[in-house]
Amino acid sequence: MPGITREEVAHLARLSRLELKAEELDHFAEQLDVIIGAVARVSDVADEDVPPTSHPLPLTNVMRADVVRPSLTPQEALSGAPAQEQQRFKVPQILGED
Amino acid sequence: MTVTELVSYDEALATYEPVMGLEVHVELGTKTKMFCGCATELGAEPNSQTCPTCLGLPGSLPVVNGIAVESAVKIGLALNCEIAEWCRFARKNYFYPDMPKNFQTSQYDEPIAFNGYLDVQLEDGEVFRVEIERAHMEEDTGKSTHVGGATGRIHGAQHSLLDYNRAGIPLIEIVTKPITGAGERAPEVAKAYVAELRELIKALGVSEARMEMGQMRCDVNLSLMPKGAGKFGTRSETKNVNSLRSVERAARFEIMRHAAVLSSGGTIIQETRHFHEEDGSTTSGRVKEEAEDYRYFPEPDLVPVAPAREWVEELRKGLPELPRVRRNRLREEWGVSEHDMQSILNAGAVDLIVATIEAGADAASARKWWMGELSRIANEEGIGLGLLPITPVQVARIAALIAEGSLNDKLGREVIKHVVNDEGEPDEIVEKRGLKIVSDEGALGTAVDEAIAANAGIADKIRSGKVAAAGALVGAVMKATRGQADAARVRELILEKLGVEG
Numbered sequence: 001m002p003g004i005t006r007e008e009v010a011h012l013a014r015l016s017r018l019e020l021k022a023e024e025l026d027h028f029a030e031q032l033d034v035i036i037g038a039v040a041r042v043s044d045v046a047d048e049d050v051p052p053t054s055h056p057l058p059l060t061n062v063m064r065a066d067v068v069r070p071s072l073t074p075q076e077a078l079s080g081a082p083a084q085e086q087q088r089f090k091v092p093q094i095l096g097e098d
Numbered sequence: 099m100t101v102t103e104l105v106s107y108d109e110a111l112a113t114y115e116p117v118m119g120l121e122v123h124v125e126l127g128t129k130t131k132m133f134c135g136c137a138t139e140l141g142a143e144p145n146s147q148t149c150p151t152c153l154g155l156p157g158s159l160p161v162v163n164g165i166a167v168e169s170a171v172k173i174g175l176a177l178n179c180e181i182a183e184w185c186r187f188a189r190k191n192y193f194y195p196d197m198p199k200n201f202q203t204s205q206y207d208e209p210i211a212f213n214g215y216l217d218v219q220l221e222d223g224e225v226f227r228v229e230i231e232r233a234h235m236e237e238d239t240g241k242s243t244h245v246g247g248a249t250g251r252i253h254g255a256q257h258s259l260l261d262y263n264r265a266g267i268p269l270i271e272i273v274t275k276p277i278t279g280a281g282e283r284a285p286e287v288a289k290a291y292v293a294e295l296r297e298l299i300k301a302l303g304v305s306e307a308r309m310e311m312g313q314m315r316c317d318v319n320l321s322l323m324p325k326g327a328g329k330f331g332t333r334s335e336t337k338n339v340n341s342l343r344s345v346e347r348a349a350r351f352e353i354m355r356h357a358a359v360l361s362s363g364g365t366i367i368q369e370t371r372h373f374h375e376e377d378g379s380t381t382s383g384r385v386k387e388e389a390e391d392y393r394y395f396p397e398p399d400l401v402p403v404a405p406a407r408e409w410v411e412e413l414r415k416g417l418p419e420l421p422r423v424r425r426n427r428l429r430e431e432w433g434v435s436e437h438d439m440q441s442i443l444n445a446g447a448v449d450l451i452v453a454t455i456e457a458g459a460d461a462a463s464a465r466k467w468w469m470g471e472l473s474r475i476a477n478e479e480g481i482g483l484g485l486l487p488i489t490p491v492q493v494a495r496i497a498a499l500i501a502e503g504s505l506n507d508k509l510g511r512e513v514i515k516h517v518v519n520d521e522g523e524p525d526e527i528v529e530k531r532g533l534k535i536v537s538d539e540g541a542l543g544t545a546v547d548e549a550i551a552a553n554a555g556i557a558d559k560i561r562s563g564k565v566a567a568a569g570a571l572v573g574a575v576m577k578a579t580r581g582q583a584d585a586a587r588v589r590e591l592i593l594e595k596l597g598v599e600g
Contacts, residue, residue, distance in 0.1 A: 054186060054396030060404040063164035066128050069135030074145040077153060077262070087144040088243065088259035091195045 004032050017082070102379060103358040107282075107350060110322070110357030116284040117330050118277040118349060119319035120228075122295055124270045125238060125312070126169050127305045131266035132237040133160030133203060133400075140311065144261040152266035154199030159399050162187075166268040167210070168413065169304035170235050171405055173270055174211025175414050176298055177230045182210050184404045187235070187397040195260055196239035204271075206394040209234035210403065216298070218290040219422055220283065223436040228291045229275035240265035270304075276330065284320075285349035292316050292345050297421035297443075309340050316345050320352040322360060331356070332366040336380050339373045347378035355380070428452065432461040445473055446483050450490055457494035463501070467493050471511050475518060488517045495524045508581045509533050536583045542575075545583070546591045549574040560596050568592050 006029040013020045013028075020028065046052075071077075074087050083090035131138060134151035150158035174181050188206035214230035241264050246256030272295065280287040296314055299307040307314040321333035334356070339348045352371070359366055370383035419427075428448065429439040442448055447468045454464035468483060472493070476483045496513050499505040505513065505528065516527045528534055536542055549571050550557045559567040568589055575588045593599070 052396075054398055055401055057401065059401040060184070062161065062401050063167060064135070064161045066130050066163055066165035067135065068130050068137045069149075071136045071147050071149050072153075074143065077145045077148045080155075085245075085257075085259055086243075088261050089145070089195070089198075091258050091260060093256060094195065094242075094244075094258055 004029060004036055102355055102381075103362070104351075104354040105358045105361060107354055110353050111282045113325065113361065114322035114353075114357055115278070115281065115325050115327075116349070116353050117321050117323060117333075118274075118280070118284055118288055119333070120274045120277070120288060120291060120345075121317040121319070122272045122292060123238075123315045123317075124173070124272065124295075124299055124305050124307060125314070126166055126268040126270060127303075127313075128163055128165050128169070128268050130163055132163050132166055132235070132268040133266055134158075136263075136266065138267050142263055145263065147263040148265070152198075153262060154197070160203065160397075162400060162403065163268060166235065167403055167405070169268070169302070170210045170233065170270050171410060171413050172302050172304060172417065173272070173299065174214065174233050175410070176302055176417055176420065177211065177214040177216055177233060177272070179211035179214030179230060179233060181405055181410050182208060182212070182403075183407075184208075184402055185210050186402045187400045188394045189397050190236075191393045192391075195258065196242055197265060198240070198260075198262060202236060202239065203397055203400070204236035204394075205234035210405070216291065216294060217422060218287065218294040219425075220286055220290050221437070221440050226280065226283075226287050226290070228277055228287070231273045231275045233270055233272045236269050236271055238264050238267040238269050284353065285346040288318060288349045289342050289346035293342050294422060296342075301418050301421050301424075303418075309342070312340065315340055318345060318348045318352070320349055320356065321366070322353065322356045331360070332368050334366060334369060334371050334380075336371045336373050337383065341375075344373060344375060344378070348373045348380060351378055351380055432465060434465065442469060445469060447473070450483060450493075453490035454493045454497070457491045459494040459497040460501075463497040464490075464493065467497065467510075467514070471514055475514070486518060487520060488514065492517050492524055499524065499528065503584060504528070504534055506535055506581070506584060509535065512581075533582065536579045542579075542583060542588065542591060543595075545575045545578045546571075546588065546595060549578065550592070550595060557596060560592070560598055563598070565593070565598060 006025055009025055009029045009032060010020070013025070078084045078087065078089065081089045128138060130136060131147075131152055134149050136147045136149050136152055139147065151160055171181055185205060185208035187203050188208075189201040190204045190206070191201040193200065209232040211233040212231065214233075216228050216230060217225050218228055219225050240260050240262040243259045243261070244255035245259060247254035274291070277284070277287060277291075292314075296307045296309070299305050299314070305313055309315070316339045318336045318339050319333045320336070321331040323329060323331045334352055336348045336352060339345050356366055367382075371380040372383050373380050425439060425443065425448065428451075429436070432439075432451075434442070442451065442465065445468075447465075450468050451461070451464045454468065455461055472483060472486060472488065476486050479486075493514075496505070496510050496517075499513075500507065500510050509528075512531075512533055513524050513527050516522075516531065517524060521527050521530075536545075553571060553574060556567050556570050560571070571592050572585055572588050575592075576583055576585060
């Protein structure tokens with residue numbers, strides 16, 4: 001069942017912390033709907049002789065050495081956080097656990 | 099709070115057969131995280147070891163830590179597993195703020211190692227084979243602090259605070275196949291398995307596996323089925339059981355709880371449970387998600403891992419002697435019982451004793467000092483044996499001084515006390531404090547004469563043949579020389595002077 005509704009786009013925008021205007025929501029909902037529809041067509045043409053692809057490049061074993069690289073400073077790390085406390089990311093009450 | 103109904107352990111086992119599954123997470127001791135170059139040091143200030151990758155910022159890309167893959171292969175090989183020729187990472191999607199990416203990079207249906215076993219030895223020497231389902235690579239989550247709840251728990255909290263230093267630290271999750279046939283020994287098998295796994299991980303040098311530091315964590319899955327039934331019952335999953343003793347207690351508690359529910363005609367709910375260290379009980383957590391709730395799919399940002407067969411064989415050749423094999427070898431070399439060996443293992447003394455023997459001590463004295471006086475001091479100080487400020491070389495030197503007759507046991511203990519108090523090397527302490535045994539025959543002879551004169555009654559008894567009474571005079575001489583005489587020599591001198599055959 002392809003397709004995406006305007007409400008779902010608004011929800012995604014909120015999760016992504018993007019402030020979208022009403023006309024932008026209309027615009028993106030329409031565009032995303034087309035994209036999702038196009039991607040969904042892959043399932044129509046993919047037969048059993050076409051294996052699912054998880055990566056476009058025929059590479060394996062890309063690894064790095066276990067060498068420490070500089071991290072962000074805590075200030076930099078927290079700079080995009082909507083809220084912080086005690087040098088930690090502050091998140092709203094977590095429900096549905098415990 | 100509802101009271102959990104339990105039946106007695108014996109009653110439970112009379113009717114039911116326990117089936118266990120153990121999931122152990124091991125934090126690898128790599129210098130950097132699984133998918134980025136951030137440091138993994140413990141105790142760093144909050145959010146000081148993060149980067150765009152482990153914070154899940156847009157546009158960042160993960161790259162696998164080669165040493166973490168190598169460690170995973172080593173663990174797989176040591177667990178007698180097959181090593182995948184080709185495997186991928188997968189995204190495990192879930193909505194919880196301990197992973198800023200909103201998914202954990204893990205492995206799903208293509209673990210790097212699978213189909214193995216680990217033989218574990220119970221305290222009486224019985225060997226039990228635990229089959230391994232899989233060992234796969236994944237990453238740790240961030241640390242949450244819940245604020246505003248009455249107990250610091252999530253329940254009732256107003257908000258939570260996240261430190262992502264731990265997010266992305268390499269984890270290996272090791273999952274057993276269902277453990278059946280252990281019967282009443284199931285909790286003991288669970289404990290022995292986790293203990294053996296910890297020893298194995300340490301021997302491989304891939305992690306320090308300190309459970310008290312969260313470097314190794316265990317989930318205990320348990321179900322009961324009526325004896326003789328072929329079909330497993332519904333299981334509960336007790337999360338984060340983080341000491342060997344707790345693993346045993348959690349399994350035992352769940353056996354008694356399940357039996358009570360089943361015996362009264364109830365059904366077990368498939369759920370996670372929280373373990374409570376204080377009383378060894380478990381309480382209900384959340385109803386377990388089905389695997390598909392996590393919407394696993396292959397990680398598109400990472401390419402497959404395909405360990406070359408030559409490399410795997412090279413790693414296999416480099417594996418150390420397995421801990422259980424090594425322990426049995428040492429036990430025979432040292433000539434100790436299964437029970438004593440278990441005590442030595444529990445005390446964390448195996449490697450210390452080995453090192454002391456390598457430094458020249460004989461097995462019996464190395465074991466005696468570590469398991470006796472040194473254990474006593476460590477106990478008093480409330481620290482592990484390995485943290486005592488005395489080295490195996492120093493212990494071996496003290497043993498050598500005793501063997502050559504320069505010290506007796508009492509003086510040896512004295513020297514140990516001063517070494518632990520940081521007064522220097524054993525030889526310096528002996529010198530500085532004048533702790534050498536009095537072997538000057540003249541001085542010893544005078545002390546013996548004085549003791550005989552002061553205890554004429556006892557001396558007469560000895561003369562009349564009651565050789566056993568000599569002990570009292572030996573004691574007097576030892577007291578006069580402040581313990582610095584060779585007691586055997588003192589005895590000889592006493593008997594000689596009183597004209598009695600020893």
